[in-house]
Amino acid sequence: MTVTITDIQQAAQRIKPYAHRTPVLTNESLNEKVGAEAFLKCENFQKVGAFKFRGACNAVYSLSADEAASGVCTHSSGNHAQALALAAKIRGIPAYIVMPNNAPSVKKNAVDGYGGLITFCEPTLAARESTLDRLRLDTGANVVHPYNDARVIAGQGTAALELLEDVPNLDVIIAPVGGGGLLSGTAIAATELKKGIRIIAGEPEMADDAFRSMMAGEIIPAKSPKTIADGLLTSLGTLTFPIIQQRVEQIVTVSEAGIIESMKYVWERVKIIIEPSSAVAIGVLWEKKIDLSRLKVGVILSGGNVDLEKLPW
Amino acid sequence: MTVTITDIQQAAQRIKPYAHRTPVLTNESLNEKVGAEAFLKCENFQKVGAFKFRGACNAVYSLSADEAASGVCTHSSGNHAQALALAAKIRGIPAYIVMPNNAPSVKKNAVDGYGGLITFCEPTLAARESTLDRLRLDTGANVVHPYNDARVIAGQGTAALELLEDVPNLDVIIAPVGGGGLLSGTAIAATELKKGIRIIAGEPEMADDAFRSMMAGEIIPAKSPKTIADGLLTSLGTLTFPIIQQRVEQIVTVSEAGIIESMKYVWERVKIIIEPSSAVAIGVLWEKKIDLSRLKVGVILSGGNVDLEKLPW
Numbered sequence: 296m297t298v299t300i301t302d303i304q305q306a307a308q309r310i311k312p313y314a315h316r317t318p319v320l321t322n323e324s325l326n327e328k329v330g331a332e333a334f335l336k337c338e339n340f341q342k343v344g345a346f347k348f349r350g351a352c353n354a355v356y357s358l359s360a361d362e363a364a365s366g367v368c369t370h371s372s373g374n375h376a377q378a379l380a381l382a383a384k385i386r387g388i389p390a391y392i393v394m395p396n397n398a399p400s401v402k403k404n405a406v407d408g409y410g411g412l413i414t415f416c417e418p419t420l421a422a423r424e425s426t427l428d429r430l431r432l433d434t435g436a437n438v439v440h441p442y443n444d445a446r447v448i449a450g451q452g453t454a455a456l457e458l459l460e461d462v463p464n465l466d467v468i469i470a471p472v473g474g475g476g477l478l479s480g481t482a483i484a485a486t487e488l489k490k491g492i493r494i495i496a497g498e499p500e501m502a503d504d505a506f507r508s509m510m511a512g513e514i515i516p517a518k519s520p521k522t523i524a525d526g527l528l529t530s531l532g533t534l535t536f537p538i539i540q541q542r543v544e545q546i547v548t549v550s551e552a553g554i555i556e557s558m559k560y561v562w563e564r565v566k567i568i569i570e571p572s573s574a575v576a577i578g579v580l581w582e583k584k585i586d587l588s589r590l591k592v593g594v595i596l597s598g599g600n601v602d603l604e605k606l607p608w
Numbered sequence: 609m610t611v612t613i614t615d616i617q618q619a620a621q622r623i624k625p626y627a628h629r630t631p632v633l634t635n636e637s638l639n640e641k642v643g644a645e646a647f648l649k650c651e652n653f654q655k656v657g658a659f660k661f662r663g664a665c666n667a668v669y670s671l672s673a674d675e676a677a678s679g680v681c682t683h684s685s686g687n688h689a690q691a692l693a694l695a696a697k698i699r700g701i702p703a704y705i706v707m708p709n710n711a712p713s714v715k716k717n718a719v720d721g722y723g724g725l726i727t728f729c730e731p732t733l734a735a736r737e738s739t740l741d742r743l744r745l746d747t748g749a750n751v752v753h754p755y756n757d758a759r760v761i762a763g764q765g766t767a768a769l770e771l772l773e774d775v776p777n778l779d780v781i782i783a784p785v786g787g788g789g790l791l792s793g794t795a796i797a798a799t800e801l802k803k804g805i806r807i808i809a810g811e812p813e814m815a816d817d818a819f820r821s822m823m824a825g826e827i828i829p830a831k832s833p834k835t836i837a838d839g840l841l842t843s844l845g846t847l848t849f850p851i852i853q854q855r856v857e858q859i860v861t862v863s864e865a866g867i868i869e870s871m872k873y874v875w876e877r878v879k880i881i882i883e884p885s886s887a888v889a890i891g892v893l894w895e896k897k898i899d900l901s902r903l904k905v906g907v908i909l910s911g912g913n914v915d916l917e918k919l920p921w
Contacts, residue, residue, distance in 0.1 A: 318631065320653075323844060324649060337879075340633075340879055341877045344879060486880060545846065559916060562881055563881075563916060566652045566653055566880060566881040566882075566912035567879060567880055567881065568876075568879040568880065569877055569879075599879035603875060603876060603919070603921060604921065605871060606916070606919070608919065
């Protein structure tokens, strides 16, 4: 089971009434600084403040009325949990969210605020999976994985679809990579719509499992990664990895300093709030490890959820 | 000498090739929070990060070729100095900027970066004015006051012109008030284009000279005001005050807490960087001292220049 451009186009129609069509911003100072022409796809302005709403919304609205009645479920403490809760709330169905009992209260409150029904468990992967499994059996809810799910991948691909509608003559698109949902959706949408477009991923040096997986030709799980880009800690999935192998030119790692500097620069000059995971994509341009000079580069800014009390500078 | 809607429309044509047409953003969470429908005119995305570029650009391009050859001058250490320097640079003429010798280096660097020619003086108003006068006599440069200048007022009014083109059915427009250039330009543009539209100003409680001037019916200068909204420390001018008396419904004061809370809320939810002076306009909706519930309210976000190292939370 893979994802086609038709799946992404159908996802775009499906989520259109609920998701924002986010703007594409350009900034002269940034272009001068990085020596390329950057087109910023602002998923920080998306509902719940991240691209995750696209995939969750597509999954929720892909369900038949019968399936939907039992609700959806997932285990996540991040943006996906909020996105799934909101999408379910809009459709009027329950969203069961498994969260570790040590999750920060700000994340619990966010999921709660969108009407998600939280079940707490011990903070281990085994506990999260067994709790989710029990919930699924008890409620009949449909499991929506944060990235290893064709409906989610198709939903995430709609951002690149819009970006290419707005700026058809891009040479390159850069997206950050964690589990690979955004990257694989982006890669399918872009390479199917525009022959020869280059897809490049940004990944934190300190969480470079996707980079190593590409080198090894098999999924190498992340081993206790530590990076400020806390949206990119997860490893690639069995659905996302083959798509990335086939369609992504390369994965470029970005240092922690590069992430923080480019995040601050975008705040100061572009005047928008982006989270560290978004800055990883900017960081590819910022650190210039690969030559993208004078090219037209689409950059998918994954989101803007940051704790303003804990800034990295 | 006053300013007409024709002056503003001509200013719009004059600055069009150089200034950004800034977007108007809306946000559901903010609307729920304040109980009104807010349309945010994003001058934080304007060149030099503030609406000031509009007025400075209109002044610079209003000059004849002969006049322009001698350049422009002003005394300012804020956004106006940067705006004038950039506008002059674009036209290829000199901008002489008088700055107090205790101005922060970040402000000196910004003016310098836009090619402004800085003359330092003692940090008193008398020294600033005499230094500017000497410069003017030595160079023949045209003085461009930050707000008490018809060309500047007309330029600032172009933001409201665009806002009403994008959202014609506004009930109210809120702008912050310092010297009154933005407010008076906004008031002329809006009340001439839309009969019955209400113009409301936001002013820091801790720098409420415009509020007191309106009450007294004469300009009451600010007395050592202290507010986080450091763009709003100046007093009204002889040109701006009569326009405001005639066209502005009322000036609403906003507490320091209200400024900081609404600034943080916009950062967190709208995902854009606004400076405290912009938050003063949001603060009018936030503090609900006057009833604007369920109205369509245009809010002019004056700028986004903040020091990310010194945030107020």
